[in-house]
Amino acid sequence: MATSSFAFFSLYSTTKCSSLRENDPNNNKSSVRVNGTSIHELSNFSIRTSPAYTSVASVIEDLMVEKNRQNIPTEKRMVDPFRQGLIVEGGVGYRQTITVRSYEIGPDKTATLETLFNLLQETALNHVWMSGLLGDGFGATHGMIKNNLIWVVTRMHVQIDEYPIWGEVVEIETWVGSSGKNGMRRDWLIRSHLSGHVFARATSTWVMMNQETRRLSKMPQEVRDEISPWYIEKQAIIEDVPEKIIKLDNKAKYVDSNLKPKRSDMDMNNHVNNVKYVKWMLETIPVSFLEEHQLGSIILEYRRECGSSDIVESICEPDEEQDDDDDSKEWPKRFTHLLQNKGEEKNEEIVRGRTTWNKKLPTCP
Amino acid sequence: MATSSFAFFSLYSTTKCSSLRENDPNNNKSSVRVNGTSIHELSNFSIRTSPAYTSVASVIEDLMVEKNRQNIPTEKRMVDPFRQGLIVEGGVGYRQTITVRSYEIGPDKTATLETLFNLLQETALNHVWMSGLLGDGFGATHGMIKNNLIWVVTRMHVQIDEYPIWGEVVEIETWVGSSGKNGMRRDWLIRSHLSGHVFARATSTWVMMNQETRRLSKMPQEVRDEISPWYIEKQAIIEDVPEKIIKLDNKAKYVDSNLKPKRSDMDMNNHVNNVKYVKWMLETIPVSFLEEHQLGSIILEYRRECGSSDIVESICEPDEEQDDDDDSKEWPKRFTHLLQNKGEEKNEEIVRGRTTWNKKLPTCP
Numbered sequence: 001m002a003t004s005s006f007a008f009f010s011l012y013s014t015t016k017c018s019s020l021r022e023n024d025p026n027n028n029k030s031s032v033r034v035n036g037t038s039i040h041e042l043s044n045f046s047i048r049t050s051p052a053y054t055s056v057a058s059v060i061e062d063l064m065v066e067k068n069r070q071n072i073p074t075e076k077r078m079v080d081p082f083r084q085g086l087i088v089e090g091g092v093g094y095r096q097t098i099t100v101r102s103y104e105i106g107p108d109k110t111a112t113l114e115t116l117f118n119l120l121q122e123t124a125l126n127h128v129w130m131s132g133l134l135g136d137g138f139g140a141t142h143g144m145i146k147n148n149l150i151w152v153v154t155r156m157h158v159q160i161d162e163y164p165i166w167g168e169v170v171e172i173e174t175w176v177g178s179s180g181k182n183g184m185r186r187d188w189l190i191r192s193h194l195s196g197h198v199f200a201r202a203t204s205t206w207v208m209m210n211q212e213t214r215r216l217s218k219m220p221q222e223v224r225d226e227i228s229p230w231y232i233e234k235q236a237i238i239e240d241v242p243e244k245i246i247k248l249d250n251k252a253k254y255v256d257s258n259l260k261p262k263r264s265d266m267d268m269n270n271h272v273n274n275v276k277y278v279k280w281m282l283e284t285i286p287v288s289f290l291e292e293h294q295l296g297s298i299i300l301e302y303r304r305e306c307g308s309s310d311i312v313e314s315i316c317e318p319d320e321e322q323d324d325d326d327d328s329k330e331w332p333k334r335f336t337h338l339l340q341n342k343g344e345e346k347n348e349e350i351v352r353g354r355t356t357w358n359k360k361l362p363t364c365p
Numbered sequence: 366m367a368t369s370s371f372a373f374f375s376l377y378s379t380t381k382c383s384s385l386r387e388n389d390p391n392n393n394k395s396s397v398r399v400n401g402t403s404i405h406e407l408s409n410f411s412i413r414t415s416p417a418y419t420s421v422a423s424v425i426e427d428l429m430v431e432k433n434r435q436n437i438p439t440e441k442r443m444v445d446p447f448r449q450g451l452i453v454e455g456g457v458g459y460r461q462t463i464t465v466r467s468y469e470i471g472p473d474k475t476a477t478l479e480t481l482f483n484l485l486q487e488t489a490l491n492h493v494w495m496s497g498l499l500g501d502g503f504g505a506t507h508g509m510i511k512n513n514l515i516w517v518v519t520r521m522h523v524q525i526d527e528y529p530i531w532g533e534v535v536e537i538e539t540w541v542g543s544s545g546k547n548g549m550r551r552d553w554l555i556r557s558h559l560s561g562h563v564f565a566r567a568t569s570t571w572v573m574m575n576q577e578t579r580r581l582s583k584m585p586q587e588v589r590d591e592i593s594p595w596y597i598e599k600q601a602i603i604e605d606v607p608e609k610i611i612k613l614d615n616k617a618k619y620v621d622s623n624l625k626p627k628r629s630d631m632d633m634n635n636h637v638n639n640v641k642y643v644k645w646m647l648e649t650i651p652v653s654f655l656e657e658h659q660l661g662s663i664i665l666e667y668r669r670e671c672g673s674s675d676i677v678e679s680i681c682e683p684d685e686e687q688d689d690d691d692d693s694k695e696w697p698k699r700f701t702h703l704l705q706n707k708g709e710e711k712n713e714e715i716v717r718g719r720t721t722w723n724k725k726l727p728t729c730p
Contacts, residue, residue: 082449082462082464082534082558083464084447084449097447099447099448101483101487102486102487102490103483103486103487103638103640106631107631112629114629118466118468121467121468122466122467122468125467129532167494169447193447262644262648263647263648263652263655264477264479264644264647264648266471266472273468275468279627279629282628282629283627283628283629287628290628
């Protein structure tokens, strides 16, 4: 098994819109189309029409800088005592024990969706960290570096059956697998440490982008040879035909305009972080609904990253007219979401979303 | 040593403004004045003129509810393996090992101020947790519960010499001490696990409030008898005469008006959390300054809590006219801050602040 073949993928976005050279006429000449059996989004676009995702280019550069992260291991490690992490699944999966902290919970004293997204990112990074490859770049394999390729995330799907409570000890397991001809999947399971009961499941899809041309790329054979030994076939969420998310327009029921990223919304690459996207999406939903419902699943389709100067609009449409007073209706309820960048001439999609909601259980007296 | 005498103190605020009955004429009859040698803020006001702080009333109630926190210990514990916590200092202090996570860092790859505040809260709570008293209420001692008293925070002072980097393993130590006749102090030290080098120090002041009348209270002798065995005399920050923060008016140089708390800014008690205050304060400072400077210290004087419907104004005044282009000036630089609630008739102070800044070191190439 290759210990030098691993792929990184920050859930936080790291690409500047402007770096994608959308308006560069040379980009029109040879746009690469990437098709894959399970990366359904890719079958319908080329890099020219959907120019942006999430790259880790600047992170790779940054990791060359000293003092960015402490004690970067040069070899694969089986145990990380400080992070309470372990290599599992025959040496290719990763499991970490985490206790839900006081500031990671919401008004109902359970972990927030934001916390879960943060922990998915954290465990994915620690998985790569344990692989001993961080010295060679931020998760890109040797073959990827040679070919000037980076990972970009195109899709996330998170299903939450139960939110862990404050003080709960959870085990987060993560692993990677194949996704079509040119993609990679990363999955997660969040379980109760005590009972093994699964609280949440997540899956994500990643493709490769040429760091220079900013175009999507096929996966070179040498990269496939590096990565595939790390693949585990099991899937956290079985998606034979991933749900298609329609594009909303401004006639949608709920619109929050003029959203401006704050300095504290920026990640380490000075771009709006992924968690902020989710917040913007959910804050469009009326508070009265949020108070009585709990998010059961969220799907995000990433289209374009945005920077600190962008002005964002969050649009949201319920699946049907919902009457909050009518408890006889069936649960869960569903919403379609869109975040777009309000450009001077046209709007540019940042991310499409789909959320499913369950009625909250009444709080214990 | 009493194991049943401990005090809780969420750094997150938990009182509704409205619950303070400021307009209740009965409140004028017998307002309690609390004087203390080192709680300087208390010598100048009564609960009538400064009616609000931070209470933990609803938290106490909430903790009576099942499933709010897992495995609440009924007895003092010396070791918490999941949180990597230890009782130290002869059985009364607490130390926890924490690794800085990927989502707890800012653009410069070091822990954010927000992260440090979160970790102060977390370790304070875990200290109480380890004391075995959580089953009796959220940190209130038996004597406090008997007297219907809760803790409220009046002041925080955090000094940061160096920000721990991503992946850094830190030890956070926390303990309590006396503060004047009627107050309690909680201190923290954040150190490098590797070298023991101190990254940051913090101190905070807490007083008691009657849960029913919402008035500040003297510390009853029976509560003092419970708490004092936990006191440690050492101080993280020596403050013989704590710095007085002047009240700003609207003539200050930087004013951010119309700040509205979002749903995700609310803590478990549906009030704006402490970290959001700090964010509001710092976002008033021009980005160009923030990019070149690093916060070296912050003092917060809490006056009043605010809820989700309040409209907040963040005011900020530099100590002197600062020319960002003039590097010959001496560092650090200082700012005075005020967050106030824009009332219909008058503005009400939420928190006063004072920040000190150091020039950032240039990033490694």
